[in-house]
Amino acid sequence: MLISEVFLRVKIMEKEVNFLHDSHSAIFAIDASSANKDKRTGVENYAFHLIEAMKKEPLKVGERVVLFSPTPLQGTLAQMPSSWESRVLGWKLKRGWMQLRVSWELLRRRSSVFFVPAQGIPNFSFRVLIVTTIHDIAFRRIGNLYSSSVRKRVASATSRAIKKAEHLISVSQFTKEELKTVYNVSETKITVTPLSAATEIYKRLDAKAIELVLQKYRLGHNFFLFVGRLEKKKSVSTIIRAFELFKQNRGMGDPFELVLVGEQGFGYEEIRTCVERSPQRTLIREVGYLSDQEVSALMNVSTALLFPSLYEGFGIPNLEAMACGTVLLTSDIPVHHEVAGPAAIYISPKDPELWAKQMTRLVADPLLRERLIENGSIRVAEFSWEKTAKQTWEVLRSLV
Numbered sequence: 001m002l003i004s005e006v007f008l009r010v011k012i013m014e015k016e017v018n019f020l021h022d023s024h025s026a027i028f029a030i031d032a033s034s035a036n037k038d039k040r041t042g043v044e045n046y047a048f049h050l051i052e053a054m055k056k057e058p059l060k061v062g063e064r065v066v067l068f069s070p071t072p073l074q075g076t077l078a079q080m081p082s083s084w085e086s087r088v089l090g091w092k093l094k095r096g097w098m099q100l101r102v103s104w105e106l107l108r109r110r111s112s113v114f115f116v117p118a119q120g121i122p123n124f125s126f127r128v129l130i131v132t133t134i135h136d137i138a139f140r141r142i143g144n145l146y147s148s149s150v151r152k153r154v155a156s157a158t159s160r161a162i163k164k165a166e167h168l169i170s171v172s173q174f175t176k177e178e179l180k181t182v183y184n185v186s187e188t189k190i191t192v193t194p195l196s197a198a199t200e201i202y203k204r205l206d207a208k209a210i211e212l213v214l215q216k217y218r219l220g221h222n223f224f225l226f227v228g229r230l231e232k233k234k235s236v237s238t239i240i241r242a243f244e245l246f247k248q249n250r251g252m253g254d255p256f257e258l259v260l261v262g263e264q265g266f267g268y269e270e271i272r273t274c275v276e277r278s279p280q281r282t283l284i285r286e287v288g289y290l291s292d293q294e295v296s297a298l299m300n301v302s303t304a305l306l307f308p309s310l311y312e313g314f315g316i317p318n319l320e321a322m323a324c325g326t327v328l329l330t331s332d333i334p335v336h337h338e339v340a341g342p343a344a345i346y347i348s349p350k351d352p353e354l355w356a357k358q359m360t361r362l363v364a365d366p367l368l369r370e371r372l373i374e375n376g377s378i379r380v381a382e383f384s385w386e387k388t389a390k391q392t393w394e395v396l397r398s399l400v
Helices: 003-016 042-055 097-108 148-164 173-183 207-216 236-248 268-277 292-301 316-323 334-343 352-364 366-380 385-398
Strands: 026-031 063-069 084-088 113-116 129-134 167-170 190-192 223-227 257-261 284-288 304-307 328-331 345-347
Touching: 026 042, 026 097, 042 316, 042 385, 097 113, 113 385, 129 148, 148 173, 167 173, 167 385, 173 190, 173 334, 190 385, 207 292, 223 236, 223 292, 236 257, 236 268, 236 352, 257 292, 292 316, 304 316, 304 352, 316 328, 316 334, 316 366, 328 334, 328 352, 334 366, 345 352, 352 366
Parallel strands: 026 063, 026 113, 063 084, 113 129, 129 167, 167 190, 223 257, 223 304, 257 284, 304 328, 328 345
Antiparallel strands: none
16 A cells, blocks of 8 residues: 555544543543664653653652553553553554654544654644653754764654644753744743753762673773764864873873764764774774763763763753763753753863863863862752653643
């Protein structure tokens, strides 16, 4: 059957189906596909930690929650509290799970609200109210940070979400203002729910746990750390050049290294070339994707986290560094000020000379380090997934 025929039949069925809403119950369906990934970054971590925190909030009388996923849930995500259930929506095709399979499920079994933690929503909702999270609109602001195909796909999904969703969640006040400015979204249609760090993992660790990770990756105790996808958007080439400048005046035998944690992304070839041509290439370590536990260990011992992103919707690594007692050097962009406040040194993401200057300053000034670490401990305490979950529940319940 052609896709166009499927859409036509679904449209006809939508008109024929009459949903009778039971005023004494509310069914909240939640997309758990992102949360259920084996390797989680950014949006996937947001979805996972938010759902886990939402589970801890007691449901009201008559409320039920259903988690949708294309494959069986794994680990703690599969542990269902009372009145929660998992529903596996099988789908053999590579694409179309959200657009078609979830649409079909919303037709077959009524839900009151469907919450999507990412920016893609089903093609048809059949009078089910949609809430979705918009993380950022970097593709509109700095288009050359993505391949043309990804940019078009994300732009289309975002436009559809803004048009069809009953309510939008943004992860920062910055993102909310971006949506209002670029898409002319009404103030009342957007609720800000700031994110958090997984503080049960990102925290001060004992020396033994740290040493095991250092030994595994053959690292010493003197290194600057970057965590994130190795891509153009993160401006990784800036800190590679900054590290070279930092090392110029350190003398022979200086132990400092630059450790890059993360998978390869768009523009990685340029980053790889920078490393290969660097006079410090033997001291620039790419270790790939690491588990949260391993990243936490490296943050605990690193001289500083370097986070030079050109654009972010929030920037969770800022909070993770603070939670680990790590000094934070982050890019001078609005959302980082919103998140980190007085707990960071802010530097232009395009100025390697300034990054090198601040790296040198940190190594030489222990009092500055202590002050930033103390400020970070205070700042990170203002954020929690429990708060984010409560705010998200308020949005969902307001629509029932």
